[in-house]
Amino acid sequence: MSEKRRFEPKIVAFFCNWCTYTAADLAGVSRIKYAPNARVIRVMCSGRVDPQFILDAFAKGADGVLLGGCHPGDCHYAEGNYKTLRRMRLLERMLKGMGIEDGRFRLEWISGAEGDKVKVVINDMVEKVRALGPLDLPGRAKGWDKELEALAHGVRKSEDKKEPTHA
Amino acid sequence: MRIGFYICHCGTNIAGTIDAAAVRDFAAELPGVAVSRDYKYMCSDPGQEMIVQDIRDNKLDRLVVAACSPSLHEETFRKAAAKGGMNSFFFQMVNIREHNAWVHEDKAAATQKAKDQVRAAITRVRFHKALEKKSVPVNANVLVVGGGIAGIHAALTLANAGKTVTLVERDSTIGGHMALFDKTFPTLDCAACILTPKMSAVKNHPNITLWTYSEVSKVEGYVGNYKVTVKRKTRYIKEDLCVGCLDCIEACVFKEPKFRDDFNQGLSKRKPVYMSFPQATPKLVTIDPETCIQLKTGKCRKSCAEACDRKAIDFELKDEMKELEVGAIILATGFSAFDPKRHAYYGYGRYPNVYSALEVERLVNASGPTNGEVVLRDGKHPKAIGIIHCVGSRDEHTNKWCSRVCCMYSLKLAHLLKEHTGAEIYDFYIDMRTPGKTYEEFYDRLLQEGVHFIRGRVAEVNDWAMTPEEEGKLVIRVEDTLAGFVRRIPVDMVVLSQGLEARKDAGDVRRLFNIGCGTEGFFQERHPKLAPVSTFADGIFIAGACQGPKDIPDTVAQAGAAAAEALALVDAGHVELEPNTSHVVEEECCGCKSCVPLCPYSAISFDEAKKKASINEVLCKGCGVCAAACPSGSIRQNLFEDEELFGEIEGVLS
Numbered sequence A: 001m002s003e004k005r006r007f008e009p010k011i012v013a014f015f016c017n018w019c020t021y022t023a024a025d026l027a028g029v030s031r032i033k034y035a036p037n038a039r040v041i042r043v044m045c046s047g048r049v050d051p052q053f054i055l056d057a058f059a060k061g062a063d064g065v066l067l068g069g070c071h072p073g074d075c076h077y078a079e080g081n082y083k084t085l086r087r088m089r090l091l092e093r094m095l096k097g098m099g100i101e102d103g104r105f106r107l108e109w110i111s112g113a114e115g116d117k118v119k120v121v122i123n124d125m126v127e128k129v130r131a132l133g134p135l136d137l138p139g140r141a142k143g144w145d146k147e148l149e150a151l152a153h154g155v156r157k158s159e160d161k162k163e164p165t166h167a
Numbered sequence B: 001m002r003i004g005f006y007i008c009h010c011g012t013n014i015a016g017t018i019d020a021a022a023v024r025d026f027a028a029e030l031p032g033v034a035v036s037r038d039y040k041y042m043c044s045d046p047g048q049e050m051i052v053q054d055i056r057d058n059k060l061d062r063l064v065v066a067a068c069s070p071s072l073h074e075e076t077f078r079k080a081a082a083k084g085g086m087n088s089f090f091f092q093m094v095n096i097r098e099h100n101a102w103v104h105e106d107k108a109a110a111t112q113k114a115k116d117q118v119r120a121a122i123t124r125v126r127f128h129k130a131l132e133k134k135s136v137p138v139n140a141n142v143l144v145v146g147g148g149i150a151g152i153h154a155a156l157t158l159a160n161a162g163k164t165v166t167l168v169e170r171d172s173t174i175g176g177h178m179a180l181f182d183k184t185f186p187t188l189d190c191a192a193c194i195l196t197p198k199m200s201a202v203k204n205h206p207n208i209t210l211w212t213y214s215e216v217s218k219v220e221g222y223v224g225n226y227k228v229t230v231k232r233k234t235r236y237i238k239e240d241l242c243v244g245c246l247d248c249i250e251a252c253v254f255k256e257p258k259f260r261d262d263f264n265q266g267l268s269k270r271k272p273v274y275m276s277f278p279q280a281t282p283k284l285v286t287i288d289p290e291t292c293i294q295l296k297t298g299k300c301r302k303s304c305a306e307a308c309d310r311k312a313i314d315f316e317l318k319d320e321m322k323e324l325e326v327g328a329i330i331l332a333t334g335f336s337a338f339d340p341k342r343h344a345y346y347g348y349g350r351y352p353n354v355y356s357a358l359e360v361e362r363l364v365n366a367s368g369p370t371n372g373e374v375v376l377r378d379g380k381h382p383k384a385i386g387i388i389h390c391v392g393s394r395d396e397h398t399n400k401w402c403s404r405v406c407c408m409y410s411l412k413l414a415h416l417l418k419e420h421t422g423a424e425i426y427d428f429y430i431d432m433r434t435p436g437k438t439y440e441e442f443y444d445r446l447l448q449e450g451v452h453f454i455r456g457r458v459a460e461v462n463d464w465a466m467t468p469e470e471e472g473k474l475v476i477r478v479e480d481t482l483a484g485f486v487r488r489i490p491v492d493m494v495v496l497s498q499g500l501e502a503r504k505d506a507g508d509v510r511r512l513f514n515i516g517c518g519t520e521g522f523f524q525e526r527h528p529k530l531a532p533v534s535t536f537a538d539g540i541f542i543a544g545a546c547q548g549p550k551d552i553p554d555t556v557a558q559a560g561a562a563a564a565e566a567l568a569l570v571d572a573g574h575v576e577l578e579p580n581t582s583h584v585v586e587e588e589c590c591g592c593k594s595c596v597p598l599c600p601y602s603a604i605s606f607d608e609a610k611k612k613a614s615i616n617e618v619l620c621k622g623c624g625v626c627a628a629a630c631p632s633g634s635i636r637q638n639l640f641e642d643e644e645l646f647g648e649i650e651g652v653l654s
C-alpha cells in the first residue's frame, strides 16, 4: 500500500521584534531544532498586528496563525501587548463564527530569553493543527460562493414563479 | 522594478542545510528579479562589493539578501545599498540562518521554507519607499545607577573623559559588596586599600554628582534624550552641614546599639543613627526611620540633634524628587547573595555556628564586628572548619548556574580562616573551578597550605553525634567521590559559599529602564558575544554582576566597556534613529479618534477644527499599534506598511 504523505500544515507566525523574534534568533544560535512549518513575519510590536492580517493569512491558505509577543508588562512599548490581547479576544470570537477551529489561531507570550519556548510552541501548534487537518479557507470560500449562488438562484426562481401573480 | 537577490552560504552554516543554488534559481524566476546570486560570505568585503557593483551595473532598485538575522547584518547591507547609490531602505533581509538552517534538519523542508521566506521578501520589497534616518541630538551627560565597584569604575572613567556624570546609589554609601571584604582573591590585596581611594575619587570628582540613599523612579524619552526622575530619600541630615564626626551616634538616647546592623550582616547591632562603616562615602550619618523614636513617635529627647554642634540634624526634612536629563544610562545594580536558609539541609539559621560566606567576610575583616577575630556565636574559637561550595549554585532545586566566584572566594576564606584561627580546614567542592589569570596557582598554594579538599556535594549538616568525637560538633555528611565512600566530618564551624543571583527587584528595575532579563533574572545583554554591555534599549548599558555572576576583575573590565560605549554614544553628539515611525494620511482620516488614546507615548493629537488626527514623529517610537487600529487604514507605519505586510503574507503562502 502506498503510504499517504503526512499533512504538513502551513503556519504564518507574526513575531514582535523585541521578544519573540529575538527568542527565535536565540533558538537558532542555540541550535534548538523544531518543526519547519512556521514562516515568521517580523513586526516591531505584537500591537502592530491588525486582525485583518490574520484573516488574510487564513484566506490565502494558512492552516494556522501564530502571534508572538512579549510577556504582559514586558512590551518594549509599555503596553502594546495588552492592546493585542484585547483585539485578539474579539478576533477569536469572530474566527469561531467563521467555523475556524480553536487552535488554528494562537497568541503566545515568549520573552527574548525563551528560545526553548519557541520550539515547544511551534512543535505543539504544528501537531495540533495537523490533527485538525487542512483548513482550506480558499476552498471553503469557493464552497460558500457556490452556496450563495445557489441561494441567489433559488430566490430568483421563486421570484420568477411569483411574477405572474403580481402581474 | 529591478530586484537584486543574494543568498549567503555562511560557510556551511546555511548551505549545509539549505540548497542555496536551488533558492537562487527559484528567486531568479520571480517577477522583477534582475539578478540572483549565491555567495559564500555575503557580509565579507567581496560579498558587499558584489552588491555595490550589481546595483551600479544592472541598475538595481531593490535589494534582498537572505542570510543571518537582521539584528546582525541589516546595517551592513543597508550600507552596501547606499554605497551602490540605492536608498538603503529599498532593502529587505531574510533570516534563513537563525530562523531556518540552524533550527531544522530536514534539508528539503528547510529549502522549501527558505524559498517561501525569500518570496515573501521579494514580494514585500516592491512596496518599500525611500526613507531617511532621523538624526537627533544627544545629551552629553550620563547617568550611572548602582555604586558598587562596577558603577564606581564606570562613573570615574566617564568623568575622567570630561563627561558630566550622576551616580545614583540606593544605599547610604557607595562600595557595594566589595566594601564588605577584607581581602580579595587571588592576590589577597586589601579590599579597602584598593576600593576606598576610588570611592573618594567619586566623591571629589568635579564631574560627578553623587546621590546616595536615592533611587530612580521614572525614566522617559529615548536614546540620547532620557529624562529621569530620581527620588532622593532624606537621611534627616543636612548633607552640606554634616562632617561625619559621629558625635550624634554617641549621644543617641539608645546607650547601646540595639538594631540589626545590615552592613555587618547582622553580626552586630547599630543605633537608629548610624554610618555603615568608617570609610562610608559620602561621610554622612543616616537616621533610620524604622527605628528612630523621634521619627516613629515624635516623642524623643533628640539628644543626637542637641549633640550636633553644626545643627545638621533636622527631623522635618522630606524626600525630594529630582529631574535629570541624560544621553546614556549605565545600570550597575549588582547581585544578591543566595539566602542559605533556602537550602534546608545545611542548617543555616538552625545551628548558630553555620555561617554564610558574607558573614565570614565580615568576621575575618579587621574592621568587622569582631575586629577580625574569628569567634563563633557561642563564644568559642573553631578548631575545625568546613567550607561548603555551590550553595545555591549548580543545583536543580535552587539555581542551575555556576556562580563563578564561589570556588575562588572559598579558597580565599580557607586561607584567611586558617591564618586567623590555625584550625583544620575542610573544603567540600563538586568541581574546583579556577579559570582566570593566576587563579589555578592560587588553588595550588592552598593545596600546599594543607587545606583538606574533599570532592563531593555535601548531603547534610547536622548535630547528631554517632561517636564521642562528634559530640558537640556539627557533622558534615558527604560522599567523597574521589575516595568512593560516605564520610562524616565533625567541625566547629560551617561556612556556606552562597551563590550569586539577580536582585529581588531586578524585574522592576528592568521594566523601569525597558530592558530584558534572562530566565535566571540577570539583565540581558543585546548579544552574548558581540554586544555584551548593550541592551535592547538603545543608550542603556549594563555592567558588573547585574548582567551575571562575575568577579571584580571582570566587573571592572565590563564597567570600562560600558563607559566606552556610553562615551562613544554621547560624544558623537547626535544619533540616528530608525525611521519606522507612523504618520496619518490626512485625507483618509475619518476623524474617529480611535488612535488617540492608544499611543503609549501620547504622540497622537487630534485637531478638533480639522477633525483629523496627527502624529508627532519625534515622540513616536514606532510600535505600530495605531496603524493596526485605525479603521480607515489612514495610519502608515514606515517599513511596516499594510501593503508590505500583506505582501509578506502573500509571499509565504503562495
Ligand SMILES: Cc1cc2nc3c(=O)[nH]c(=O)nc-3n(C[C@H](O)[C@H](O)[C@H](O)COP(=O)(O)OP(=O)(O)OC[C@H]3O[C@@H](n4cnc5c(N)ncnc54)[C@H](O)[C@@H]3O)c2cc1C
Binding pocket: B145, B146, B147, B148, B149, B150, B151, B168, B169, B170, B171, B173, B174, B175, B176, B177, B178, B181, B183, B184, B185, B186, B214, B215, B216, B332, B333, B334, B335, B336, B337, B357, B358, B361, B405, B409, B412, B498, B500, B503, B509, B543, B544, B545, B546, B550, B551, B552, B553, B555
Ligand atoms: C562572599 C563573596 C566573596 C567575594 N569575594 C571576591 C573576591 O575576593 N574577589 C573578587 O574578585 N570578587 C569577589 N566576589 C565577587 C564580587 O562581590 C563581585 O564581583 C562585585 O561585587 C560585583 O560588583 P558590582 O558593582 O557589579 O555589584 P555590587 O557589588 O552588588 O554593587 C551593586 C550596587 O548597586 C546598588 N544598587 C542595587 N540596586 C540599585 C538600584 N535599583 N538603584 C540604585 N542602586 C542600586 C547596591 O546597593 C550596590 O551598592 C565575592 C562575592 C561574594 C558573594
Ligand code: SF4
Binding pocket: B584, B588, B589, B590, B591, B592, B593, B594, B595, B596, B612, B613, B629, B630, B631, B632, B633, B634, B635
Ligand atoms: S484612527 Fe485613523 S481615522 Fe480614526 S482618528 Fe486616528 S487616524 Fe483618523
Ligand code: SF4
Binding pocket: B581, B582, B598, B599, B600, B601, B602, B603, B604, B615, B619, B620, B621, B622, B623, B624, B625, B626, B627, B637
Ligand atoms: S506607532 Fe506607536 S508610538 Fe508611534 S504614534 Fe502610533 S501608537 Fe504612538
Ligand code: FES
Binding pocket: A016, A017, A018, A019, A020, A044, A045, A046, A047, A068, A069, A070, A075, A076, A077, A080, A081
Ligand atoms: S514589543 Fe513585544 S509585544 Fe510589544
